[in-house]
Amino acid sequence: xxxxxxxxxxxxxxxxxxxxxxxxxxxxxxxxxxxxxxxxxxxxxxxxxxxxxxxxxxxxxxxxxxxxxxxxxxxxxxxxxxxxxxxxxxxxxxxxxxxxxxxxxxxxxxxxxxxxxxxxxxxxxxxxxxxxxxxxxxxxxxxxxxxxxxxxxxxxxxxxxxxxxxxxxxxxxx
Numbered sequence: 529x530x531x532x533x534x535x536x537x538x539x540x541x542x543x544x545x546x547x548x549x550x551x552x553x554x555x556x557x558x559x560x561x562x563x564x565x566x567x568x569x570x571x572x573x574x575x576x577x578x579x580x581x582x583x584x585x586x587x588x589x590x591x592x593x594x595x596x597x598x599x600x601x602x603x604x605x606x607x608x609x610x611x612x613x614x615x616x617x618x619x620x621x622x623x624x625x626x627x628x629x630x631x632x633x634x635x636x637x638x639x640x641x642x643x644x645x646x647x648x649x650x651x652x653x654x655x656x657x658x659x660x661x662x663x664x665x666x667x668x669x670x671x672x673x674x675x676x677x678x679x680x681x682x683x684x685x686x687x688x689x690x691x692x693x694x695x696x697x698x699x700x701x702x
Contacts, residue, residue, distance in 0.1 A: 529593065535570045547624070549690065551600055551604050551691070551694065552600075552601060553653055554600070554691060555597045555600035555601045555604065555626070556597065556601070557573070557597075557687060558594075558596055558597035558600070558644050558684060558691070559591055559593075559598065559601075560593035561593055561680050561683050561684045561687070562589075562592070562595075562596075562597060563590065563594030564596060564643050564676075564680045564682055565587075565589050565590030565591075565681070566586070566587060566590035566591070566594070566686075567676065567682075568673055568676060569584075569585075569679055570583075571673060572586065572670075572673050572674075572677075573667065575666060575670045575673065581626065582636065583631060584687050588625070589622075589625050589626065589681070589684075590612045590623060590669070592618070592622040592625050593622050593684050593688070595618050595622070596604040596618040596619045596621075596622040596688060599611065599615040599618045599619075600615055600619075600691055602615075603615045603695075612699060613699065614697055615691070615695045616692065616695035616696055619691045619692040619695055620687050620692055622688050623685065623689060623692055626681050626688060628683070628686040629677075629681050630678070630681055630685065632685055637671065637674050637675060637678065640667055640671040641671065642664040656694065
């Protein structure tokens with residue numbers, strides 16, 4: 529059997545940016561970060577946040593992040609130009625959403641810090657006596673949830689930035 533007349537068709541796929549960068553591992557990590565955002569939206573819905581309807585942000589952002597990861601895995605398994613375009617679009621939208629969420633999380637952390645250190649003594653003074661008002665406990669709980677969301681958002685932004693550059697580079701070369 530001669531393979532002289534057979535030309536290998538190059539399928540469009542994500543371009544490897546670095547030798548150590550694995551797209552499937554990044555996609556799975558992105559999906560997990562999105563699921564963490566979705567899970568943390570549930571307790572945030574029952575807290576008295578400084579922003580009304582603040583719990584919707586991690587809910588929507590988690591869905592966007594998970595969608596971007598799913599597109600990346602689908603593109604790695606069955607590469608096509610349409611999947612590559614969907615991957616680039618979903619990562620770009622997710623990156624913009626993560627940047628918006630970063631700003632809102634920072635604002636919410638600032639507002640909650642002002643509430644924690646506002647008109648009452650710091651929370652460590654209350655824990656020494658064993659008496660901590662429920663409002664201060666709730667503010668500390670909201671602050672810790674928002675900090676976790678911010679950390680997961682930063683990780684998702686880094687991964688989405690790398691995956692967006694990879695997808696756009698692949699679209700440009702194809």
